[in-house]
């Protein structure tokens with residue numbers, strides 16, 4: 001689980017991280033902005049939820065999403081397969097053969113061309 005950071009910019013609170021929408025709550029006489037357990041000082045008004053900006057945690061996209069996508073014609077020549085190169089240099093193909101064996105002639109073709 002990622003940590004949640006609560007900051008205040010002017011009159012607006014910003015909640016960075018977390019997956020649930022922010023809310024305020026009272027516990028043992030103290031008020032908090034949740035998630036993040038941001039304690040409100042006594043002189044601070046409890047913010048309206050509309051005054052809390054929410055920037056939810058986003059999972060990192062897989063490293064397969066990267067710079068290079070090659071289009072390789074199928075052996076019948078009627079379709080194209082997409083061979084993606086990850087930032088680490090490994091190849092992934094959209095064809096059925098790759099799905100089964102984790103390698104195929106399309107990834108081999110790219111490997112041999114590099």
Ligand SMILES: [Zn+2]
Pocket residue numbers: 081093094095096097098103104105106107
């Ligand atoms: Zn393939």
